[in-house]
Amino acid sequence: MREFPCPSLAERTTLHLGGNAIAELGLEAVGDLDMLPERLRALGGKPFILGEGSNILAQDGQLPLVLVRPHYAQGPDMTEGERGEVFVRVGAGMPMARLLHFCLKNSLSGLEGLVGIPGTAGGCIAMNAGSFGTETAKCLHNIKITSGDNIKTVPAAEAEFSYRTFSIPEEKNNFIILEATFVLTKSERDAICKRMFYNFFEKKSKQPLTCWSAGCIFKNPVPQAPAGRLLEKAGFKGKRRGGVAFSNLHANFLINEGQGSADAALDMIEDARATVLQRFGIKLSLEVKIIPCCP
Numbered sequence: 439m440r441e442f443p444c445p446s447l448a449e450r451t452t453l454h455l456g457g458n459a460i461a462e463l464g465l466e467a468v469g470d471l472d473m474l475p476e477r478l479r480a481l482g483g484k485p486f487i488l489g490e491g492s493n494i495l496a497q498d499g500q501l502p503l504v505l506v507r508p509h510y511a512q513g514p515d516m517t518e519g520e521r522g523e524v525f526v527r528v529g530a531g532m533p534m535a536r537l538l539h540f541c542l543k544n545s546l547s548g549l550e551g552l553v554g555i556p557g558t559a560g561g562c563i564a565m566n567a568g569s570f571g572t573e574t575a576k577c578l579h580n581i582k583i584t585s586g587d588n589i590k591t592v593p594a595a596e597a598e599f600s601y602r603t604f605s606i607p608e609e610k611n612n613f614i615i616l617e618a619t620f621v622l623t624k625s626e627r628d629a630i631c632k633r634m635f636y637n638f639f640e641k642k643s644k645q646p647l648t649c650w651s652a653g654c655i656f657k658n659p660v661p662q663a664p665a666g667r668l669l670e671k672a673g674f675k676g677k678r679r680g681g682v683a684f685s686n687l688h689a690n691f692l693i694n695e696g697q698g699s700a701d702a703a704l705d706m707i708e709d710a711r712a713t714v715l716q717r718f719g720i721k722l723s724l725e726v727k728i729i730p731c732c733p
């Protein structure tokens with residue numbers, strides 16, 4: 439297990455904001471799990487599982503957290519099922535971009551809608567990340583998890599998921615995803631390639647993919663009233679304050695312009711939420727994870 443003292447959240451998240459945690463524990467081999475409870479006890483603080491940090495707004499200052507990072511990036515391994523389906527197994531730390539590249543190379547269809555979403559396989563499952571009508575959990579066959587002493591494989595049918603949520607009722611959401619197997623279908627490579635390119639360029643034309651952000655700040659309350667449109671109508675598109683701004687391209691993306699702070703970001707988010715509630719009577723809920731959680 440690799441251990442770093444005082445890791446910077448600003449360096450570990452795509453929004454590039456936040457203070458320092460107590461320590462970071464990098465899990466590299468399954469054997470590292472044996473040492474984890476003891477190291478967590480010794481270090482104190484609350485464990486937080488961190489993937490690529492692309493959906494995280496970390497608060498400023500000294501944070502009472504120990505980052506646990508499942509770096510397992512084995513695979514992808516591919517096996518064919520009896521009905522022509524293809525099972526693809528990856529470690530939780532596998533970047534989604536690498537998995538999608540593997541799918542394209544091997545003519546495997548199912549995950550094309552996720553192109554352009556940063557993050558690891560583990561993070562995408564935990565968030566049930568999605569776009570273009572695809573959700574990560576919909577293509578899941580099973581996941582290997584640990585929730586303490588034991589490691590077990592849970593069939594996707596036992597998980598519950600919906601818009602940006604994923605849970606395993608028996609586990610009270612206290613689990614680390616170690617590995618995932620997706621079930622995909624063989625298809626025309628050219629058609630997969632076209633869908634990926636189309637989705638990527640659509641995303642790139644509508645979202646500030648190269649800026650420092652954590653993706654969408656708020657969930658869409660209903661499909662007819664996306665959060666971005668409500669924020670735009672409430673005057674937040676392009677609004678800047680304290681080094682952070684709601685993007686001019688997509689009002690639901692909060693950008694760190696380089697000199698922002700988590701305090702400034704949280705202030706803007708609260709302002710936007712209160713204004714949308716007051717103007718439209720709609721209470722926006724957060725898609726981004728704030729750590730440590732606000733009381």
Ligand SMILES: Cc1cc2nc3c(=O)[nH]c(=O)nc-3n(C[C@H](O)[C@H](O)[C@H](O)COP(=O)(O)OP(=O)(O)OC[C@H]3O[C@@H](n4cnc5c(N)ncnc54)[C@H](O)[C@@H]3O)c2cc1C
Pocket residue numbers: 452486487488489490491492493494508530554555556557558559560561562563564565566567568569613614615616645646647648651652653654727
């Ligand atoms: C430019 C940009 C565009 C984006 N576009 C989209 C989009 O189109 N659709 C979308 O849904 N999201 C989008 N996102 C948000 C983000 O990329 C996804 O939520 C992604 O799945 C998060 O993966 P991660 O590895 O970065 O997880 P993190 O941000 O590190 O963590 C997210 C959550 O998952 C948990 N987690 C992470 N790994 C594990 C694990 N192994 N076991 C258990 N829990 C774990 C964390 O504890 C945390 O609660 C975008 C983000 C950016 C910056």
